[in-house]
Amino acid sequence: MRPAADGLPMTRIQEKFRELKRQNLKAFIPYITLGDPDLETTHQLVLGLEKSGADIIELGVPFSDPLADGPVIQRATERALRNGFSLKKGLQMVSEVRKRTALPLVLFSYYNPLFAYGLSSLAKEARSSGIDGFLITDLSVEEAPVPLGLIKETGLDAVFLAAPTSTEKRIEKIARFSSGFIYAVSRTGVTGMQESISEEVRPLLDKIRAHSNLPVAVGFGISEPGQVQEICRVADGVVVGSAIVRSIEENLGSPHLAEKVGDFTRWLKGGG
Amino acid sequence: MINLDWDQLPDAEGHFGPYGGKFVPETLMHPLEELEQAYLEAKSDAAFQAELDGLLREYSGRPTPLFFAQRFSDHLRGAKIYLKREDLNHTGAHKINNCLGQGLLAKRMGKKRVIAETGAGQHGVATATVCALLNLACEIYMGEEDMRRQELNVFRMQLLGAKVHGVSSGSRTLKDAINEAIRDWVTNVRHTYYLLGSVLSSHPYPVMVRDFQSIIGRETREQILTKEGRLPDVLLACVGGGSNSIGLSYSFLKDAKVAMVGVEAGGRGKALGEHAARFDGGKPGILQGTYSYVLQTEEGQIANTHSISAGLDYASVGPEHAYLHDLGRIQYTAVDDGQALEAFHSLSRLEGIIPALESAHAVAEAMRLAPRLGRDRIIVINLSGRGDKDVQTVSQLVSAR
Numbered sequence: 001m002r003p004a005a006d007g008l009p010m011t012r013i014q015e016k017f018r019e020l021k022r023q024n025l026k027a028f029i030p031y032i033t034l035g036d037p038d039l040e041t042t043h044q045l046v047l048g049l050e051k052s053g054a055d056i057i058e059l060g061v062p063f064s065d066p067l068a069d070g071p072v073i074q075r076a077t078e079r080a081l082r083n084g085f086s087l088k089k090g091l092q093m094v095s096e097v098r099k100r101t102a103l104p105l106v107l108f109s110y111y112n113p114l115f116a117y118g119l120s121s122l123a124k125e126a127r128s129s130g131i132d133g134f135l136i137t138d139l140s141v142e143e144a145p146v147p148l149g150l151i152k153e154t155g156l157d158a159v160f161l162a163a164p165t166s167t168e169k170r171i172e173k174i175a176r177f178s179s180g181f182i183y184a185v186s187r188t189g190v191t192g193m194q195e196s197i198s199e200e201v202r203p204l205l206d207k208i209r210a211h212s213n214l215p216v217a218v219g220f221g222i223s224e225p226g227q228v229q230e231i232c233r234v235a236d237g238v239v240v241g242s243a244i245v246r247s248i249e250e251n252l253g254s255p256h257l258a259e260k261v262g263d264f265t266r267w268l269k270g271g272g
Numbered sequence: 273m274i275n276l277d278w279d280q281l282p283d284a285e286g287h288f289g290p291y292g293g294k295f296v297p298e299t300l301m302h303p304l305e306e307l308e309q310a311y312l313e314a315k316s317d318a319a320f321q322a323e324l325d326g327l328l329r330e331y332s333g334r335p336t337p338l339f340f341a342q343r344f345s346d347h348l349r350g351a352k353i354y355l356k357r358e359d360l361n362h363t364g365a366h367k368i369n370n371c372l373g374q375g376l377l378a379k380r381m382g383k384k385r386v387i388a389e390t391g392a393g394q395h396g397v398a399t400a401t402v403c404a405l406l407n408l409a410c411e412i413y414m415g416e417e418d419m420r421r422q423e424l425n426v427f428r429m430q431l432l433g434a435k436v437h438g439v440s441s442g443s444r445t446l447k448d449a450i451n452e453a454i455r456d457w458v459t460n461v462r463h464t465y466y467l468l469g470s471v472l473s474s475h476p477y478p479v480m481v482r483d484f485q486s487i488i489g490r491e492t493r494e495q496i497l498t499k500e501g502r503l504p505d506v507l508l509a510c511v512g513g514g515s516n517s518i519g520l521s522y523s524f525l526k527d528a529k530v531a532m533v534g535v536e537a538g539g540r541g542k543a544l545g546e547h548a549a550r551f552d553g554g555k556p557g558i559l560q561g562t563y564s565y566v567l568q569t570e571e572g573q574i575a576n577t578h579s580i581s582a583g584l585d586y587a588s589v590g591p592e593h594a595y596l597h598d599l600g601r602i603q604y605t606a607v608d609d610g611q612a613l614e615a616f617h618s619l620s621r622l623e624g625i626i627p628a629l630e631s632a633h634a635v636a637e638a639m640r641l642a643p644r645l646g647r648d649r650i651i652v653i654n655l656s657g658r659g660d661k662d663v664q665t666v667s668q669l670v671s672a673r
Contacts, residue, residue, distance in 0.1 A: 064442065064573040067451045067560065068297045068458065074441065086571055111295060112558045116572025138295045138558065142285050163299035165461065170302060188299050189459040 012104040012132045013157050013180035016055055017215040017236065027181075027237030028228070028269050029217055030244045031058040031108065033073065035080035037252055039093040045248070046097045046105075048258035052265040054103065058135070058239065059094070061087060061109035068110075068137050070192030072242040075249065087117050091129040098130030106133045106159060106180075111147075119147050123154040133157030133180045141173045148177055159183050162208050162216075164200035175212035181237065182208055186220045192242050194221030197230050205234055225270045240268060278525045281592070286475020289598065292591035294474040296454070296561045303461045308476040310381045315483070320376065327372045328487065331405065332362040334369075336488075338495035338652070343622045350642035351505070351649035355625065356492050356520060358656045365628065365657030366488060366516045367398035367469060373484035375402035378465035385409045385460065388467045389453040391418055391446035391512065392583035392630060393425025394657055395469030400434035408465075410434040413453040417444040418582045425661050443576040446512075446586045450560050470513025471590035474561035478590050485519025492652060493523050500650060506641065507532045509654040510633040511604065512548070512583045514590035516656035521602060531603070533641070534593065535633045537579030538606035544569070548577040549606040550589045551597050559587060564594040580609040580665070581629035583657075611636040616659060616666060628657030629665070 010018070020027055030049050034042055042059070049057055062080035066073060094105065107126055114122055114136065126134070134151050141160065151158045157180030162171055164187060174182065184205060187198035201218055208216050218231045219239030231238040247264040251257040286292045294304060314320040328334040336357045345353045358366035378386055386408045390396030396412040403410035412429055416438045419426050429436050442448040450473075457466040471478040471485075496504055507524060509517035511534040524530040539547030547553065550565040557566035559574055567575040567587040579585040596602040607615075612629055615636035620626045627635055634653050642651060659666075 065447065065451055065559065067454045070455075081573065110558075112566070112568070112574070113572035115558055116568065116570070137297055138561070140294045140296065140298065140301050142301075143293050143295060161298040163297070163301075165299050165302045167302050167305075170298070174298070185297075185299060188461055190455045 008155065011155065011157050011180060012102065013056060013106070016104050017181060020055060026232040026235070027055040027215070027217060028053055029056045029058060029237050029239040030054050030265060031060060031239060031241035032248065033060040033062055033076040033080055033245060034090045035062060035083060035085035036076040036245070036248060037079045038083050039089055041257060043093050043097050044258035045261060046103070047100060048262040049265055050101050050103050052262040053269045054265065055237070056104040056106060058106045058108045058241070061090065061107060061113050063110040063113055066110065068190055070190040070242060072246050072249070073191050076245045087113060087122070091125055094131055095129035104132045105130060106135055107131045108135045109137070111136050111139050119150045123151050123156060127154045127156055131156065133159055135159040135161070135183060137161070141170065141177055144177055152179070161185050162204065164188055164198070164204050168207060171207050172211045175208065175214065178212070178214055181215040181217050182212060183239065184208060184216050184218045184235065186218050186222070189220065191220055193223035193246070197222070197227050201231070202234060225268055228268055229270060243268065282475065282479060286479065288592045288595035291562070291564050291594040292475060292478060293563050294561065295558045295563065296474050297458060299458050300461060304474055304476065310377060311476055311480050314377055314380055320380065324373055324376055328369065332368050332372065333360060334487070335491045336360050338492055338499065340499070341623050344619060345642070347622055348639060348642040350647065351645035351651045352647065353638055353642060354496065354504070354650065354652045355655045356488060356652055358488060358516065358654060359625070359627065359631070359658035363394070363398045363401050364660065365394040365398065366485060366519060367395045368401065369487055369519070370469065370481050370484040370515065371395070371398040371402040371467065374467045374480070375406050375408065378408060378467065379406055381465065383463060383465035385411070385464045386467050387411050387413065387453055387456050387464055388469060389413045389446065389449040390469065391449070391585060392581065392628070393418065393422040393429070393661060394583060394628070396429050396434070396436070397425050397432070399467050399469070400429040400432035403434065404432050411456070412436045413439055413449040413456070415439045415444040415446060415449045418446065418449070421665055422582055422661055424664065445577070445582065447560070447574065454560065470515040471518050471592060472513045472560065472562060472588065478562065478592055481515050482518045482522060482592065485515050486522040488516065488519035488654060489521060489523030492520060496650070496652065503527055503530050504650040504652045505531060505645070506649070506651045507654070508535065508634045508637050508651060510535045510584060510630045510656065511589060511593060512586050512630060514593045516654050518590065518592060520652070520654040525601060532601065533637060534602050534604045535637045536604055536606045537581060537584035537633060538608035539578040540609050545576045546578050547606065548579045548585050548587070550587070551604040552606055556594070562588070562591045564588050564591040565597070580612055581633065583628070583630040584633065605637060607633040607636040613666065613669065615639055616662070625655070626659035626663070627655055628659050629662045631656045632659070
């Protein structure tokens, strides 16, 4: 691994953005919920998404009270929990799939399931099973210092959200705490599909770039190839969650679920 | 006795010891900063306080009486029991104290739309009432299970001009209503005021709601000194989120001789999912914006809860309570559904006062405690709400027996 500016070895996430930048490409980042509808399917989906052009994958930890999520991801969470999801089993799946892919994987979660597991041992176990970074939706920068220390000392990246409501002062702090990339929330609201890209994206990106050289990925509400292209023109990456999770939902029970979600992902990415 | 400067709590980021803080998506963080700023300005603005005092007096009917429950005390053959009659507030519960305060704040911040969650419906009714008074659009989130058991309050909110959204996720109770209210807030945050009903969620809500409710304890202190010439020995209050309990207790925290008991819902059993006793089965965790005791599984999934009273049926508790619990300043105990029902009947027959099922939990604790104390001891129960809303539930339970 090549050393990064701070002297630490580069993470898979950092390598990926660097490589994409060299090729003048943008990161396509699908989100799926771990264990939706079961972990074997998640395993297949990770491999399928890679073939369909994913550059990084966000793996969501199911939580009983997903207050930042819209109905599509809420239902995915319910399916995973109904089928007996546990974080331990989730990480076992990650270590299995890690043998077959070098794709950067980000664990995306509400704080409580991670806290209940014990963040210190979780960060180590996540790292050794092949997770590359954490994004904790309800962990504000104010509350971040202690958990952030535990995450970073294992060599994982920590990704923070920036929102259209974030002030300059907050963005400065978010930029300082983040590594790997910064996740820009495209609009106020919960996760879910939208018909058009919010006008708030551009000013938010400008604000973030004034404080950081990190890559910025934009997510929330992106569900069509045109929107993906539009975001890719201005950001370094695009996150698609609900649209892909809905594609999983529509193909539940199909023996070809992973292929169908892969086809949908290729279409989204603009490849056919 | 703990030697703490209670006035210094919480710290600047809203921590009560290790508890509290701000755990919400980034989109809500700056709006919380704005809310805190607006609240601090209002708090030190004499005109704001005068307007609030006026409404509390003229609109809600404060001060509420501190009533000596002679027959109830005689029946228990022990301590003298006083009832702080929060049930006599306009809309029938202590909830309006906070709603008037936050309603005026919403107006001051220029917000035209107010949203709120409700469990038993008392906070929803109080919010709808204040919104009618202050000409604010009002939408209430309520779990479908709670809508079923508090049907009358649903109709009351609608009469007051509020729109009531049924929430069908999870256990369809208070926790799920809060999730949905937060989802609305994160979407409409620029023009919407979230009028939270208890000492829960992210800073500044636990402080702000406590401050607006602390009038209960300030009045009680003055009233008991007038009637008895001394402070009470024990304060009793039920604890759902914990706003009526902290409201009564806050003015007495420094008085080491005043014991305090918070009564949680023991529900119908000790197993996870059968009760809402966070201090007897919960452990610290993060739920809905704050770090506090939470009923949860080993995996950190939030447990379902049960209580006969919708207002106590919640998996977490205010962060200040978590800290007071750890310090031992308030003792927490649990009363089960059956004991609460018995207390509901006893107070009705002995005093002609029908308590809310929530408040009946505190009454039940008094029935256990008073006989063990001498007749020269004084207990104050916060009778946080009246039981009209529960008459239907209780009548169904009685006829089912």
